[in-house]
Amino acid sequence: MANSPDSSRLAWLTAEVARHQRLYHEQDDPEISDAAYDVLVRELEALEEQLGLTADQRRSQVVGHQGRREFAPVTHAHPMLSLNNAFGEEELEAFDQRLEGLLGVSGLRYAADPKFDGLAISLVYQAGELRQAATRGDGLTGEDVTHNIRTIGDIPSRLQGQDWPDLLEVRGEVYMAKSDFQALNEEQASRSERLFANPRNAAAGSLRQLDATVTARRRLRFFAYGCGAVWSGAPQDHSELLVLLSAWGFPVESRRIAQADLQAVKGFLQGLLADRSSLDYEIDGAVIRLESQLLCQRAGFVAKAPRFALAYKFPAEQASTELLEIEVQVGRTGSLTPVARLAPVRVGGVTVTNATLHNEDEIRRKDLYIGDTVWVRRAGDVIPEVLGPILSLRPQHARPFVMPSRCPACGGPVERLEGEAVRRCLSGLSCRAQQREALLHFVGRRAMDIEGLGEKRIDQLMMAGLVQKVSDLYRLKASDLLGLERAGEKSVQNLLDQIEQSRQTSLSRLIYALGIRHVGEQTARDLALHFKSLEALLVADEQTLQQAPEVGPVVAASIADFMQDPAVREELSRLAQEVQISRLDDRPLPTDAGLAETSGLASGPLAGQSVVLTGTLHSMTRDQATDRIMRLGGKVVGSVSAKTQLVIAGEQAGSKLQKAQALGLRVLDEAGFLEFLQSIDSQEIKP
Ligand code: IVH
Numbered sequence: 111m112a113n114s115p116d117s118s119r120l121a122w123l124t125a126e127v128a129r130h131q132r133l134y135h136e137q138d139d140p141e142i143s144d145a146a147y148d149v150l151v152r153e154l155e156a157l158e159e160q161l162g163l164t165a166d167q168r169r170s171q172v173v174g175h176q177g178r179r180e181f182a183p184v185t186h187a188h189p190m191l192s193l194n195n196a197f198g199e200e201e202l203e204a205f206d207q208r209l210e211g212l213l214g215v216s217g218l219r220y221a222a223d224p225k226f227d228g229l230a231i232s233l234v235y236q237a238g239e240l241r242q243a244a245t246r247g248d249g250l251t252g253e254d255v256t257h258n259i260r261t262i263g264d265i266p267s268r269l270q271g272q273d274w275p276d277l278l279e280v281r282g283e284v285y286m287a288k289s290d291f292q293a294l295n296e297e298q299a300s301r302s303e304r305l306f307a308n309p310r311n312a313a314a315g316s317l318r319q320l321d322a323t324v325t326a327r328r329r330l331r332f333f334a335y336g337c338g339a340v341w342s343g344a345p346q347d348h349s350e351l352l353v354l355l356s357a358w359g360f361p362v363e364s365r366r367i368a369q370a371d372l373q374a375v376k377g378f379l380q381g382l383l384a385d386r387s388s389l390d391y392e393i394d395g396a397v398i399r400l401e402s403q404l405l406c407q408r409a410g411f412v413a414k415a416p417r418f419a420l421a422y423k424f425p426a427e428q429a430s431t432e433l434l435e436i437e438v439q440v441g442r443t444g445s446l447t448p449v450a451r452l453a454p455v456r457v458g459g460v461t462v463t464n465a466t467l468h469n470e471d472e473i474r475r476k477d478l479y480i481g482d483t484v485w486v487r488r489a490g491d492v493i494p495e496v497l498g499p500i501l502s503l504r505p506q507h508a509r510p511f512v513m514p515s516r517c518p519a520c521g522g523p524v525e526r527l528e529g530e531a532v533r534r535c536l537s538g539l540s541c542r543a544q545q546r547e548a549l550l551h552f553v554g555r556r557a558m559d560i561e562g563l564g565e566k567r568i569d570q571l572m573m574a575g576l577v578q579k580v581s582d583l584y585r586l587k588a589s590d591l592l593g594l595e596r597a598g599e600k601s602v603q604n605l606l607d608q609i610e611q612s613r614q615t616s617l618s619r620l621i622y623a624l625g626i627r628h629v630g631e632q633t634a635r636d637l638a639l640h641f642k643s644l645e646a647l648l649v650a651d652e653q654t655l656q657q658a659p660e661v662g663p664v665v666a667a668s669i670a671d672f673m674q675d676p677a678v679r680e681e682l683s684r685l686a687q688e689v690q691i692s693r694l695d696d697r698p699l700p701t702d703a704g705l706a707e708t709s710g711l712a713s714g715p716l717a718g719q720s721v722v723l724t725g726t727l728h729s730m731t732r733d734q735a736t737d738r739i740m741r742l743g744g745k746v747v748g749s750v751s752a753k754t755q756l757v758i759a760g761e762q763a764g765s766k767l768q769k770a771q772a773l774g775l776r777v778l779d780e781a782g783f784l785e786f787l788q789s790i791d792s793q794e795i796k797p
Contacts, residue, residue, distance in 0.1 A: 116157060117161075120157050123154040123157065127151060130142060130150070139311065143428055144426055165413070182253070186244065186338070187338060191414055192249065193397065193420060202372070208417075213405055213408055220372070221367065221399055222366060224363060224389075224391075224396055225395040225396050225422070226335075227393055228283040228314075230246040230283060231245060231246075231332070232252065233279065245318075255318070258322050258325040261323075261325045262325075262331070264361050270359035274358055278337065280355060281336045282333050282336070285310070285313050285391050286313040288389075290309075332360070335363075347369070347402060369401055382396055383424055387489040398422055405418065406418040425456065426458070427457065428457065428486065429486055432453040433478060434451045435450075440535055440541065442547035442550075443544075444538065444541065446514070446518070446524060447466060447469070448469065449465070450467050452464060452496075462488060465495060465496050477499060481509060484498065484499050485499075492788050513533060520541035523535075538675055542572070549572075551625040552580045557622055558623045559612060560608045563608075576590050579684075581681055591605065615692070617694045617695070618638035618639075620685075620689065626668060628669075628733070629669065632660070640658035641658065644682065644691070648682065660733055662731075664731070665731065714743025715743065716739060716755075720744070720754045721745065721747070721754070721755065722747055722750050722770070723736065723739075724750075724757065724759055725761050727780050750766045750773070754770065755776065757775055758777075759778070
């Protein structure tokens, strides 16, 4: 195989895996994500196998790394093994069946707990005193980190309770909480020091400090998950062992299951995955093992891992990939948003190809260049986020992004108003991109509700020159449409019926459908109920507009600005001929004007919940916040009571916040609210 493609691939993979192990274990500064590393190792394993390499020729079998020389080596009395991975329910079932076959026992019982994403530590206690603490290293020999471990408050220097064996080796994970990690990185940034890629690297970097006072300042934590060896008289079941460890003073995660059958394990995994982003520590899956120590002994080990336990891996929430390009999207109101085009990468269980970068300042703050390898994160349902570049991988051809000084869609002028983060195209409805977004908004479910007009159809109609403005939709004829691709007689008739149906509408829907900046559904409803006709709204000046409930100077200026545009006025008179306004509003009315209550929906993440908005929000108007809450099924009420489920407290929130705190209600600040919205925002960024 001297110079075969396989042998050169093997050489490359071997070197690459070794390099990443060094970066990870010695320098606490990985270049690639765990998931990407796993892919490399899996390929290497397969190739080693295929080429018939012996066990000691196999790089993939090296667990961890020897470590730096600064810490004294410690030989583990019992090797610290690694675990075989499973990446889905099928592999979990195969594990269960393998064990049943091997042990000749059916209905096996398991213990399962989260797989903490920190670093494995062995703690040796003699006569109840902590004597030595070591990292895993290569599994056989680790590093002596006793001094640093003594600074961790979670780890008892003396065992509590009684009945512990004279010699006890506790194993567990040292980790950094997400909240502490964030605070640490903020502090690092304020001192212009290197940022840590994730909590695990921060924990590893903090523990491997020659100066223990540095470790002490970093808030590290610990979870115990087992013992190096069992002693005579030790409990028969793993879960009982954990109960003992807890009694002796070790933190043991209570979020685990004991004596579970395979079905219960699956349920546990689903629940854990669903709650993953709300935990204050990072996990990369769960560890599942046989309860019975006796059966564990009988099952034994293969190569570097036990047969009786399994690491069930969740999809990686963070991955690295190439930033191919930064494109600029033009929104409905002309806002220019830079969007990252990424080389496709699996993260959080989905393939991510683009991510919003919000605005030019954000790109500068994150120091992103086109061509960089970047970290991408996607936790749970949260939309993907580019965290930052891996500077050590910046190629020579990488180039900084320049925000265009003209609109990329229409070539027209753009402006960035003072105090605003985004630039805007000033061409209004004569900009094609804004036309397209305006059309999509107009036909949307909460607006004119014209089904069958998705992005593709709108693009097609625009390309064919059939539709430019919203009023054009009402002039479409079957003969226009029948020649188009994917437009059979039936679908054309359906579409025309839908358009016809939308002609009968309410004033509030129509106002909302116009897509005026700052006018969400609630404001549209307020305007409809106050002005009662489109004509009255058209002639209203800013002062008159402000007489409508909840309309302040910013919203009033935006409406007046919109209505003054001659193109808009022309379009509105055309629309007025096409649609018939049969009612002011077609959604439930506020129940109590005094409380400014807006009814919620029967479904959605906030279904039936009472939400109070208080204080000032900076990222959205009060109307927009109300609008979002309503769409999620919540209802916004004016005062805090024991019946309130959620309080959104912006800046300078006063007595309502105090009352909420006194009542122990759930309170979100602006950042928390945004995070919450993001986490349920299913809106995809358009390709
Ligand atoms: S049990 C023989 N339980 O995963 C089984 N390991 O083990 C020994 N890890 O780096 C491991 N959370 O530090 C076990 N709840 C947990 C764990 C856990 C994280 C780590 C462990 C090691 C890797 C493989």
